[in-house]
Amino acid sequence: MTLDPVHADRWQIRRLVVHLARLAVFVSIIALIHLQYASSSTRVTAIADLSIDQVAALFPAATSLEGVASDDGRMEVRGADGQSLGYVVQTSPESDHIIGFSGPTNVLIGFDHQDHVVGISILSSEDTRDHLLEVQRNERFMSSLDGKLRDEIGGHAVVDAVSGATLTSLAIQESMIHRLGGEVGSLRFPAPLSLDDISVLFPDADRLEPDAVHGALWSVDAGGDRIGQVLRSSPAADNIVGYQGPTETLIGFDRDGAVVGIAIGKSYDNEPYVGYVREDSYFRSTFAEMKLKELGEADLFEMRVEGVSGATMTSMAVSDGVVEVAKKHLEDLQREASRPKRRSGLQVSVHDIGTMIVILAAIVIGATSLRASKRIRIAFQLTLIVYLGLIAGNLVSQAMIAGWAKHGVPLKMAPGLTMLVIAAFACPLFSKRNIYCSHLCPHGAVQQLIKGRIRYQVKLGHSLSKILMLIPGLLLLWCLLVTMMALPFSLVDIEPFDAYVFRIAGWATIAVAVVGMVASLFVPMAYCRFGCPTGKLLEYLRFNARSDRWTLRDWVALGYLGLAFLLWIRTVN
Template identity: 85%
Template sequence: MALGTVNADRFQIRRLVVHLARLAVFVSIIVLIHLQYAKSSARVTPIADLSVDQVDALFPAAATLVGVASDDGRMAVRDADGQSLGYVVQTSPQSDHIIGFSGPTNVLIGFDDQDRVVGFTILSSEDTRDHLLEVQQSERFMSSLDGKSRDEIGHGAVVDAVSGATLTSLAIQESIIHRLGGEVGSLRFPAPLTLDDVKRLFPNADHIEPDPVHASLWSVQSAGDPVGQVLRSSPAADNIVGYQGPTDVLIGLDRDGAVVGIAIGKSYDNEPYVGYVREDSYFRSTFDEMKLPEIAKADLYEMRVEGVSGATMTSMAVADGVVAAAEKHLAQIEREASRPKRRSEFQISVHDIGTGIVIIAAIVIGSTSLRANKRIRIAFQLTLIVYLGLIAGNLLSQAMIAGWAKHGVPLQMAPGLTMLAIAAFACPLLSKRNIYCSHLCPHGAVQQLIKGRIRYQIKLGHSVSKLLMLLPGLLLLWCLVVSMAALPMSLVDIEPFDAYVFRIAGWATIAVFVVGVVASLFIPMAYCRFGCPTGRLLDYLRFNARSDHWTVRDWVALSYLGLAIWLSTGH
């Protein structure tokens, strides 16, 4: 008896040590992804660290740079004889807040001794690689400021954007103008308001005119009488990006300063997302009857503002833009140096509560004899598909895990999804049950419902099954490489989960969904067994009968960690 007890204790200790080692490998990879992203997204190349090679494109005769940057960020450039050729300045860090398609760009600008531009070049960028390349290959754009004085540029010497890379090129322009002259008008939405724009908010309007002091404010008249004003969110919200770009929002104010509604103007965001917001009258009434001071101090979480279904990022960017416009307008009026700070309190929406209830139900059903009740099981599977999948859109994916590894867990923005992730990872770590795959995944529920529904079933040989089971691990490897090497690949495309939000799903995601479901008709749980990297990850972290053994999977995981370490060193 004593010997058996000792052996049991040793088994438990060994299993705990091995399991903690697995967890350590997983956590280490997540930390490395985070650190790699933080390192690769460093926005500033300190001007004192510039080399002569970096200014060669602007000053071919450059031989030396002054060792210490001047107070305004200039760095003198001299030739081999010590004669001055001019100077250079960087847009970073002063213009780091100006975002293009997906990030800011640090531009090096060269001036001659008469303060005229000799050219500019890109030092570093967080923007999308393809968009940046399009800009750099545009000789017209890259030479557009040549010969212009610093004063001309500082007061907004605008040039045409690069077709196909509009947001990136506009952001580069704004970064240069802001660095040399401070605040500028909007380059993204330069067109003035029209009467037709305003009539969406004031149908009886017959005359509009811009405010002489505030460029974003327009007065509205009807039959010679003032009926209200329209405040544009641009340029205050030009750097608030929804899914793929900013949106200009028109805010209608009556004569008492209360909001009568908002209208969506021009947008760089994707259709049909913008269209969904335009058509949702409930969302567009969010700020009705509020006044600008209330909006400027508004906490969207406290107001329980929820985005438009299928266009959450776009609609929440619109709401944030309204708040930003109110903030900036009031700051201009009051001549304050900074905007009012918004609170950021944790709030739970109806969908978050629903997701929490589903999670609790899944744990109860998966941990008790209820899982053997066919009626309960089928009803719950349908609940997962309809509510958690099609309505709430809460599914775990490699794209989500990689994004959270880079940016952190969005507890305040997505508490329901956060709770789902906690349940998904905590249950395998603390028990023998992979609750997410068996009782929480809508796609798993689809496969369970169709399992064995047709008579003809394909039986795979042992060798074929073993070969196919390598695919999820290879997909995990691909996710690691994409995340660590910052490859311009979308991890969304390798899994079917975005297909549940079908209005925004891409063709690659839909194709994976269709192939997986069709395969599962003939091979039970085909996608879960042979195609799901997220399920394979959760299964790796699960307690099982061989949790006390260091297996081949552990050596593979360790090799992934070694690869992550190697990639983090810059290879």
């Protein structure tokens, strides 16, 4: 039926208004996630927020708290008779910059009247749940400071780290030392350097001694002559984490003050990533011949430092650590109160350029008759799987969307992936094509290639299909709950996309990928139709001929928005 011009215009306006309403719902949910994370991540358990129950863990007879006008923010603990039992301090916010495995921990420290520690307890933490529980269960660690004087803790009272939660327990120690006024050395890399540590930089060295003023600087001699110096990245860069932890880097300088290279020391990061970096001589010469001032002011973006293939996060953390310690040492030498600002800029790697080329090719193929060519279609699908999936690892996922909603879009660090996300969301919004699902998703390409490859095919009944099609929407609800409530579950595990980055993929995401592909052998595009929350979201935002109708799924989306709003209200209150 053809509408007359007046009704056609009204229909177009209605379709646009309804579609904009859908977009507003999505944008509002993203905004609430961002606001919720911003408020929860900056909010610390302030002294005034302490409850008697929290303090009673350290002072069982405590009945009230009383603030004291002191510089250290202590709070007096009183018993039923009003007598003082001691006082408590907490490490936040002064020590919030000290991170463990994945975040800072706020520790409550109790003291008696003679400044002896009566105990410690964990108030809150942004660190990984399993690591934190491992620390809390370790009675030896949690009671290791009991009876020690406050000055002892501020003067580097170091206890053994908790096995299996090394970074978390070391960060807790550093937080307490920093909070109580101590100058924190490196608890992660406390061992002094040896000649073996610097042999790759100075093979002829026969003497190595620390500088009397600068603890991170070591002098190197050979045959009685000074041949250079070594600057340790620790402790200045101890909080720069690669894939799973920090890595100590040694920077060698010759007698003229020029870098001869870097050496990789002890690391808490994963093998074989550290090994890849340690063995890559080209990467280790990245900063060769640079002087300290150049190194301290270096811009990794402008230098186009891309890291070591297969160990990008580890190697880039090493590079950041090199610049950080050089900057810190330069500040010490120049006695400046503040660090010089490093310039920032857009870093475009080869993979970013390749990803952008693939995006343009997908748009051209999807919008022209080229998509009808079987040869072109198969060749491009293989390109998606091999390059975009296995090599570049650029895929749109709920874990990525949630992360960007919380922290912002990393345009400078990942322009290629950013462009991919823009294409994924912009094309459905402004056209009738879901270009990502049909022409850009590597996992979708796998399903298209295997579709109909075996003779036996399963035909699902209409009722069963409708039930299975509820799964992606329920997964979207799960993603919202996990993100807004900071639940200790990984969104990576519910989708197959990390399986393409197979070097770091977990078994859950691999299982989802395998099950989805096997199912697609018998039911065409099974995962896309019945399992993909990201595809469900993109399809919801797709502009089509039925966009003028407000349907049940719109009411569900509105319900998700209402839930997000309630969770946000709960956080800010």
